[in-house]
Amino acid sequence: MEPFIKHTGLVAPMDRANVDTDQIIPKQFLKRIERTGYGQFLFNDWRFKEDGSLNPEFELNKTRYKGASILAAGPNFGSGSSREHAPWALMDYGFRCIIASSFADIFYNNCFQNGILPIIAPNNIVTEIINKSRSDNAYRLNVDLKNLKVWDEDEDIVFRFKLDEFRRNSLINGLDDIGITMQHENDILDFERTRHKHGGVLTN
Amino acid sequence: MAQHKPRTLFEKIWQSHVVRDQAGEPTLLYVDLHLVHEVTSPQAFDGLRIAGRNVRRTDLTVAVMDHNTPTWDLSLPVKDPIAKQQLDALEKNCSEFGVELYDRFSPLQGIVHIIAPEQGRTQPGKVIVCGDSHTSTHGAFGAFALGIGTSEVEHVLATQTLRQKKPRTMEINIDGPAPTGVSAKDIILGIIGRIGVAGAAGHVIEYTGQAIKDLSMEGRMTVCNMSIEAGARAGMVAPDQTTFDYIRGRSHAPKDAEFHIATEQWTRLRSDPGSVYDSRVAIEAKDLEPFVTWGTNPGMVIPVTGKIPNPNNAFNEIEKESWERALSYMDLKPDIPITDVAIDRVFIGSCTNSRIEDIRAAATVVKGKKVNDQVYAMVVPGSVSVKEQAENEGLDRILIESGFDWREAGCSMCLGMNPDILQPKERCASTSNRNFEGRQGKGGRTHLVSPQMAAAAAIEGRFVDIRDW
Numbered sequence: 295m296e297p298f299i300k301h302t303g304l305v306a307p308m309d310r311a312n313v314d315t316d317q318i319i320p321k322q323f324l325k326r327i328e329r330t331g332y333g334q335f336l337f338n339d340w341r342f343k344e345d346g347s348l349n350p351e352f353e354l355n356k357t358r359y360k361g362a363s364i365l366a367a368g369p370n371f372g373s374g375s376s377r378e379h380a381p382w383a384l385m386d387y388g389f390r391c392i393i394a395s396s397f398a399d400i401f402y403n404n405c406f407q408n409g410i411l412p413i414i415a416p417n418n419i420v421t422e423i424i425n426k427s428r429s430d431n432a433y434r435l436n437v438d439l440k441n442l443k444v445w446d447e448d449e450d451i452v453f454r455f456k457l458d459e460f461r462r463n464s465l466i467n468g469l470d471d472i473g474i475t476m477q478h479e480n481d482i483l484d485f486e487r488t489r490h491k492h493g494g495v496l497t498n
Numbered sequence: 499m500a501q502h503k504p505r506t507l508f509e510k511i512w513q514s515h516v517v518r519d520q521a522g523e524p525t526l527l528y529v530d531l532h533l534v535h536e537v538t539s540p541q542a543f544d545g546l547r548i549a550g551r552n553v554r555r556t557d558l559t560v561a562v563m564d565h566n567t568p569t570w571d572l573s574l575p576v577k578d579p580i581a582k583q584q585l586d587a588l589e590k591n592c593s594e595f596g597v598e599l600y601d602r603f604s605p606l607q608g609i610v611h612i613i614a615p616e617q618g619r620t621q622p623g624k625v626i627v628c629g630d631s632h633t634s635t636h637g638a639f640g641a642f643a644l645g646i647g648t649s650e651v652e653h654v655l656a657t658q659t660l661r662q663k664k665p666r667t668m669e670i671n672i673d674g675p676a677p678t679g680v681s682a683k684d685i686i687l688g689i690i691g692r693i694g695v696a697g698a699a700g701h702v703i704e705y706t707g708q709a710i711k712d713l714s715m716e717g718r719m720t721v722c723n724m725s726i727e728a729g730a731r732a733g734m735v736a737p738d739q740t741t742f743d744y745i746r747g748r749s750h751a752p753k754d755a756e757f758h759i760a761t762e763q764w765t766r767l768r769s770d771p772g773s774v775y776d777s778r779v780a781i782e783a784k785d786l787e788p789f790v791t792w793g794t795n796p797g798m799v800i801p802v803t804g805k806i807p808n809p810n811n812a813f814n815e816i817e818k819e820s821w822e823r824a825l826s827y828m829d830l831k832p833d834i835p836i837t838d839v840a841i842d843r844v845f846i847g848s849c850t851n852s853r854i855e856d857i858r859a860a861a862t863v864v865k866g867k868k869v870n871d872q873v874y875a876m877v878v879p880g881s882v883s884v885k886e887q888a889e890n891e892g893l894d895r896i897l898i899e900s901g902f903d904w905r906e907a908g909c910s911m912c913l914g915m916n917p918d919i920l921q922p923k924e925r926c927a928s929t930s931n932r933n934f935e936g937r938q939g940k941g942g943r944t945h946l947v948s949p950q951m952a953a954a955a956a957i958e959g960r961f962v963d964i965r966d967w
Contacts, residue, residue, distance in 0.1 A: 407649030
């Protein structure tokens with residue numbers, strides 16, 4: 295997994311609440327067997343009109359947001375399905391960071407498996423970022439994962455965010471969850487020997 | 499070892515599954531049952547292959563084909579080449595890694611969350627995972643059952659453990675008996691309508707109260723199934739005699755003396771008196787009615803006696819905008835009664851409502867009546883087993899005579915990944931669990947209801963109050 299230490303990027307807004315995983319990556323695109331290639335289908339039903347042409351009304355299609363790598367979104371981003379194809383599509387499209395006041399649980403966890411950083415920020419800050427991304431030309435943010443800090447060039451926006459130390463460390467080092475767990479295989483073996491009856495009931 | 503502090507049901511399950519718990523790390527939990535299907539597993543198996551790893555506990559893993567499978571004639575090959583590729587991948591992966599698989603032709607095949615309980619694999623006190631958000635269904639048995647992403651699927655395959663940050667607990671108490679006409683589906687729709695699609699975010703829900711206790715296991719599964727739609731990590735109901743009676747005799751249930759020992763241990767799986775939940779929601783069952791979703795998320799719900807909401811009455815600007823969007827997508831006008839809304843299709847199926855009781859309920863409603871001329875209606879049983887039982891009871895005859903299509907088991911039109919999809923602008927009364935934009939087909943308009951309400955709508959061609967039926 296690619297480590298995430300620092301990132302500076304163009305911000306694109308998605309000013310909607312409860313953006314669900316069926317919009318991020320509609321189900322007809324879940325039939326692939328690879329982890330890659332989903333970027334072209336990101337927000338498919340919003341990006342494209344029925345005739346297949348680009349929908350000029352959809353914000354992400356506007357040329358000013360081309361190349362954006364930071365998405366500023368409404369609350370409860372990623373609600374719905376557990377499909378990891380959602381962060382895969384966002385990554386593949388070019389996003390490395392999503393900022394919102396809240397995320398749906400499963401989606402939030404899935405981000406960390408793929409080197410996407412989901413940042414939880416207060417509502418008023420997210421609103422301001424969204425506004426700036428619309429009013430300023432080429433609005434960019436700097437993200438420093440080591441110091442848990444986000445700021446823009448003019449330092450109008452400066453804030454610190456919270457993140458589990460374990461997640462922060464894994465992202466910074468590009469660590470694979472399975473490798474980390476297997477370092478503790480003895481704990482797993484212990485559990486299997488003493489606490490888990492094969493197929494049966496756990497005693498406490 | 500005596501536990502002095504009273505613990506909730508969830509606490510008991512959590513604590514008994516901790517493999518490793520270090521400050522600053524998500525807890526490592528042991529997984530008792532890992533359910534696998536074709537959509538979220540190919541990349542996980544590939545990951546194992548690349549790293550030279552094996553499936554650690556094939557005995558605790560079982561796979562089934564359900565999302566992509568056509569529900570028409572099984573003798574025909576799968577037409578969609580990409581779907582076929584995914585189904586073939588699952589077959590190859592299970593064979594290579596030694597995982598038990600129920601394929602399209604297996605007599606034990608069905609929707610993953612239908613077949614595991616059917617076979618007695620789902621049991622109280624277990625930690626159960628699957629690469630599917632409706633894994634919460636199994637919580638009905640007093641299990642901690644949750645959906646995971648593909649990378650976590652790979653992690654469980656390799657290590658039989660899952661990293662989890664401990665969620666908070668929420669009690670949702672439904673006090674009093676459910677009124678006539680209010681089914682399990684209406685209970686959960688009522689709950690989501692009350693607390694919203696993020697109302698239980700960060701929490702595991704325990705459903706309590708008479709209306710919950712009165713439910714059969716199938717009813718409890720319906721309620722737990724949609725816990726995720728309220729933003730919860732999982733949902734559960736404490737096991738009791740109803741639970742034990744359901745499990746007894748099933749193929750993977752403990753047998754004879756072992757069953758007796760098991761039920762004694764399972765009886766202890768309930769929240770202790772004096773245990774404390776982080777949050778609590780109290781709902782009076784008498785306030786519940788048959789519900790219909792009107793919008794584009796499961797929280798946009800009104801009673802069947804209600805009117806489509808008016809954005810001018812929304813709570814704030816964000817809500818107003820999202821209601822306007824939803825009304826536009828669903829092509830509905832504010833302030834009209836939902837019973838004025840005509841439908842094109844009816845889908846009775848999905849892991850929420852495709853078990854034998856759901857099919858019986860639908861058949862009872864439509865017996866001797868005909869599906870409306872304007873409506874194309876279908877029933878998709880949740881598993882081969884359910885289908886056979888329904889046919890033994892003659893339910894298929896009743897439904898077919900009424901004008902319903904009677905299909906093979908699968909996820910079908912819940913999510914339009916197989917040939918069963920809505921055309922743009924088609925309006926569907928559906929017993930599934932999500933009404934997001936495009937969920938059942940691009941441009942498709944989904945209204946979530948109970949099986950009884952869907953069946954009645956099929957006859958009338960519009961939504962009707964099942965209590966007046």
